[in-house]
Amino acid sequence: MSGAVLLSTHGLTKRFDGLTAVEDVDFDLPAGEVRALIGPNGAGKTTLVGMICGRIAPSAGRIVFDGQDITALPAHARIRRGMAYTFQITSVFPRLSVRENVALAARRRIKGRAAVDRAVGAALERVGLPERPDEEAGNLSYGHQRLLELAMGLVQAPRLLILDEPTQGLSEGEVERVKALIEELRGDTTILLIEHNMRVVMDLADRVTVLNFGRVLAEGTPAEIHADAAVQAAYLGTG
Amino acid sequence: MSADTRRIFALHGGLLVLLFALHFVLPAYHHGNLARIMVLASYAIGYNILFGYTGLLSLGHALFFAAGMYGMALSIQYGGVTPAPALLAGIAAGAVVSGALALLALRTTGVAFMIVTLMFAQAGYLTILYFGDYTRGDEGFVLQAAQRTLWGIDLSDPANRYVAALILFAVCLMASLWLVRAPFGRVLVAIRENEERVTMLGYNAFAHKLGAMVVSGTISAAAGAAYGLLFGYAGATFASVQYSIFPLLWVLLGGAGTVLGPFIGTLFMFYLIDLSSGLTTAYMLIAGVALVALTLFAPQGLAGELRRRVWKGLP
Numbered sequence A: 001m002s003g004a005v006l007l008s009t010h011g012l013t014k015r016f017d018g019l020t021a022v023e024d025v026d027f028d029l030p031a032g033e034v035r036a037l038i039g040p041n042g043a044g045k046t047t048l049v050g051m052i053c054g055r056i057a058p059s060a061g062r063i064v065f066d067g068q069d070i071t072a073l074p075a076h077a078r079i080r081r082g083m084a085y086t087f088q089i090t091s092v093f094p095r096l097s098v099r100e101n102v103a104l105a106a107r108r109r110i111k112g113r114a115a116v117d118r119a120v121g122a123a124l125e126r127v128g129l130p131e132r133p134d135e136e137a138g139n140l141s142y143g144h145q146r147l148l149e150l151a152m153g154l155v156q157a158p159r160l161l162i163l164d165e166p167t168q169g170l171s172e173g174e175v176e177r178v179k180a181l182i183e184e185l186r187g188d189t190t191i192l193l194i195e196h197n198m199r200v201v202m203d204l205a206d207r208v209t210v211l212n213f214g215r216v217l218a219e220g221t222p223a224e225i226h227a228d229a230a231v232q233a234a235y236l237g238t239g
Numbered sequence B: 001m002s003a004d005t006r007r008i009f010a011l012h013g014g015l016l017v018l019l020f021a022l023h024f025v026l027p028a029y030h031h032g033n034l035a036r037i038m039v040l041a042s043y044a045i046g047y048n049i050l051f052g053y054t055g056l057l058s059l060g061h062a063l064f065f066a067a068g069m070y071g072m073a074l075s076i077q078y079g080g081v082t083p084a085p086a087l088l089a090g091i092a093a094g095a096v097v098s099g100a101l102a103l104l105a106l107r108t109t110g111v112a113f114m115i116v117t118l119m120f121a122q123a124g125y126l127t128i129l130y131f132g133d134y135t136r137g138d139e140g141f142v143l144q145a146a147q148r149t150l151w152g153i154d155l156s157d158p159a160n161r162y163v164a165a166l167i168l169f170a171v172c173l174m175a176s177l178w179l180v181r182a183p184f185g186r187v188l189v190a191i192r193e194n195e196e197r198v199t200m201l202g203y204n205a206f207a208h209k210l211g212a213m214v215v216s217g218t219i220s221a222a223a224g225a226a227y228g229l230l231f232g233y234a235g236a237t238f239a240s241v242q243y244s245i246f247p248l249l250w251v252l253l254g255g256a257g258t259v260l261g262p263f264i265g266t267l268f269m270f271y272l273i274d275l276s277s278g279l280t281t282a283y284m285l286i287a288g289v290a291l292v293a294l295t296l297f298a299p300q301g302l303a304g305e306l307r308r309r310v311w312k313g314l315p
Helices: A045-053 A075-080 A098-107 A113-127 A142-154 A172-185 A198-204 A222-227 A229-236 B002-025 B028-053 B062-077 B083-105 B110-130 B158-181 B183-193 B195-199 B205-231 B242-254 B261-279 B283-297 B301-309
Strands: A005-016 A019-030 A034-038 A060-065 A083-086 A160-164 A190-194 A207-212 A215-220
Touching: A005 A045, A005 A190, A019 A045, A019 A190, A019 A207, A019 A215, A034 A045, A034 A198, A045 A060, A045 A075, A045 A083, A045 A160, A045 A190, A075 A083, A075 B195, A083 A142, A098 A113, A098 A142, A098 B183, A113 A142, A113 A172, A142 A160, A142 A172, A172 A190, A172 A198, A190 A198, A198 A222, A207 A222, A207 A229, A215 A222, A215 A229, A222 A229, B002 B028, B002 B158, B028 B158, B028 B183, B028 B205, B028 B242, B028 B261, B062 B083, B062 B110, B062 B205, B062 B242, B083 B110, B083 B205, B110 B242, B158 B183, B158 B205, B183 B195, B183 B205, B195 B205, B242 B261, B242 B283, B242 B301, B261 B283, B261 B301
Parallel strands: A034 A190, A034 A207, A083 A160, A160 A190
Antiparallel strands: A005 A019, A005 A060, A207 A215
16 A cells, blocks of 8 residues: 655644744655545644645744655645645635536646636536536535535646545535545545544545544554544544 | 627637728827727737736736837937837846846745735836936926937827837737637636646746736736837836736726726726816716726626626627
8 A cells, every 4th residue: 555655744834933833843645645635623624624725934943745845845846746636715716617617627737728628617517516517616605616626636637635624514425525535536536534523534534544633643544543542632533 | 709709800800900090080189099098908918918818917017018119219308219129128127127026026926915015116206206316306308309200200299109009919918819718828827726736737826927027017017118208208108007907997997807908998998088087177076986986886897897797708
């Protein structure tokens, strides 16, 4: 399962004024793995992936992607190296059509109108949004906007796909679809998944990293994490 | 898609054909007005690239218009060159000035961007006044008919002037239509809608905004150079803040972010003032009331309203 390390962080730290959101995180993600990142609200999950993909500048530490130090690279340059990030709070282009949203994500990689159209159609089909591609994205329901985010991530054919709470606000059926989709991508794409839905985490993740107060509390297989007493106390509750 | 494309070309091409046909039928007064409107509409097209499509509100486009005008006029007056290289000099001046201003102003956003562009345009205006020995300041200077002969064509002749203005307008309109349908233009629209998301799709937003500002400034400069050449005059008024506000008004009225909007807005505003000043000396009052009504009932401008109500695919 685990190949060469695709992404690693060394001593990654982020301080916001007095608050240390992420502290000294060493994190290795082997290529091909589905890794879940869990932790209570405010544990620093979104800040951590924000630093990885370049939305947030770290206060200290290094990030290595595919053997190269990318700490100094701006976000768009990191994305170009094969990362894709789907936003926790959906961030589609509300006044553009569904098709155009995905096409914008596709055009950086794919040239030519016909090829872009094909890739867009395939991505929408894959997430289950093939109807009404000409609808303005802002008119979609919340769940459908999340699926659109996912299509925008997929169409970039990333090597590392960062999914920030992809199932939040989705119906049961949509959660199943997202799970099946991640299952399909397993092996082709390395996935870093921030997720609150423990059922999704337990079913999908190869390994789980637990953050608490900005530090790595535990790391292991879903079963190990489930059995870990410290994690139980911090996050999963006593049940 | 291709049916839509045909409709788009039929509409925009149809306007150009109509304008050419009007050349033969319009009475002299309106013929002259329309030539002027087409040049000013080209300026508005340039402005619309940055404001309507990229979402950056500049208050300093008079700097680019004037860079084109003076780049052209000074090289004829003092460089002794013919109109063709003078036009190129004007366009090049616009490209350089807009590129330089973009590098500075794009470090800011929102209101700060408006203020920085406004201040630099004012500095440009004052520079023209400062070098009054050459530019003749507010008074300006006239280019003689003999200096305005392009490839043997006398541009001071109204018929030639109309056709030249139409060619400029056609090139700007088609360039704008092509740009906003091309991948580069689609990214500009996306920046207007959600810049952070564009960055997180792997596009360099700064480079795209820089490109938009240079294209916008260069088209504005081409319009400024053509205006000076066709109407035979260059003056500091064209660098004043008024000429930064005009394209904003024209584009807002016509429909920001539409290809036809700049022309419709310029035409509307020109004739609104022209007609109301024929009726009363308080013509600005009539113009003001019409503008307020339009803002209330067509907040997205005339072409914007057309897009909302009739044809969603209008580029």
